[in-house]
Amino acid sequence: MEAPRHDTRGIVDPSGLLDHVRFRRHEPAGPLRRYVEWYWLIDWDLPAPYASHVVPHPAVNLTFQWDEDEGPPYAEVTGVALGLYTRKLTGRGRVCGAKFRPGGFRPYAPDDPVSRWTGRALPAREVFPQITGDTARSVVTAADDRDRVAALDAFLLSLPCAPDPQADLAIDLVRRIRTDRTVRRVGDLAHEQGLSMRALQRLFAAWVGVSPKWVVLRYRIHEALEQAGTRDAIDWAALAADLGYADQAHLVRDFTATVGVPPTAYAAEVRAGRAGP
Structure with missing residues (x-):
């Protein structure tokens, strides 16, 4: 672990x-x-x-x-x-x-x-x-x-806690989504695991609490937030493509909806020492 x-x-x-x-x-x-x-x-x-x-x-x-x-x-x-x-x-x-x-x-x-x-x-x-x-x-x-x-x-x-193979599977799949940027399509992840989309969604609902697509999107926002807070110059279009977004506008939309401000505004506020929604 x-x-x-x-x-x-x-x-x-x-x-x-x-x-x-x-x-x-x-x-x-x-x-x-x-x-x-x-x-x-x-x-x-x-x-x-x-x-x-x-x-x-x-x-x-x-x-x-x-x-x-x-x-x-x-x-x-x-x-x-x-x-x-x-x-x-x-x-x-x-x-x-x-x-x-x-x-x-x-x-x-x-x-x-x-x-x-x-x-x-x-x-x-x-x-x-x-x-x-x-x-x-x-x-x-x-x-x-x-x-x-x-x-x-x-x-x-x-606390009572028995080994749970389904929990182990869910942990492994979430870790892969977090660490492997090639995981962009939930359907591909399900196919690689020999699961139907429905079975994968049931697994995540029961053991993770959210859908696999939600997890993919959340880790994209985490990475964008980290980049915005630590790098002086960011090619947002390139970052969007690297994270699996169709275009920069989709990254901006998801970031703004989650964090409360657009990524460029957040990056400027971090540099000015006043970041926050």
Whole structure:
């Protein structure tokens, strides 16, 4: 299994986020890595409110959160977000999250298709009745990263989780879409796997939560967002072709609909230090 990546794909204006919060990623315990991609920890102490924006990955997250000025720690399950995810941060707080691999959540919640959680953020007890206020408190009040990771490991290792060949297949297919730019047509991917289009769509609905076409488009936007934020000069027509778009106009349309501003405007705002929708 892949170790946590260090890129910032999906984060709108990553340098702005890192100016306002402490952000880290850590590996989970070995037995969890089949289905849990990484843990992510964020702490903040802000003199003024700050809104973070993320174009989410096609993954489910379990988070333990504490907004210190607003109430006690709590836990939340967040399904795949279909649009831009915005979180307003104020005062002091922290989040300790477990990002499941795309396709890797259902082994921990086998009774429901992952599409049930798509576009939703809900109290984690609705999915995992084992979670209590003490569970959330034990994670977010731990003294340092090592103790927080240990608390996340302890909770997830306590959950029933059986090997799931369908989850493994979904994980492999999503990883291929993410890493292989030659995967542009869902029909070709289904044919290579010996699956019908309908079977592939059912697999993704049940184990990923969104369609394979949606995943292809989301990773295209991640790449365009990364390029817009890190390169000084971009040939947008060439990038559109490289990402599999019919033309530049289709890339601009999808980027604007997802991020909230056209890619050229976003790139200019990043260079000026004020990116955001």
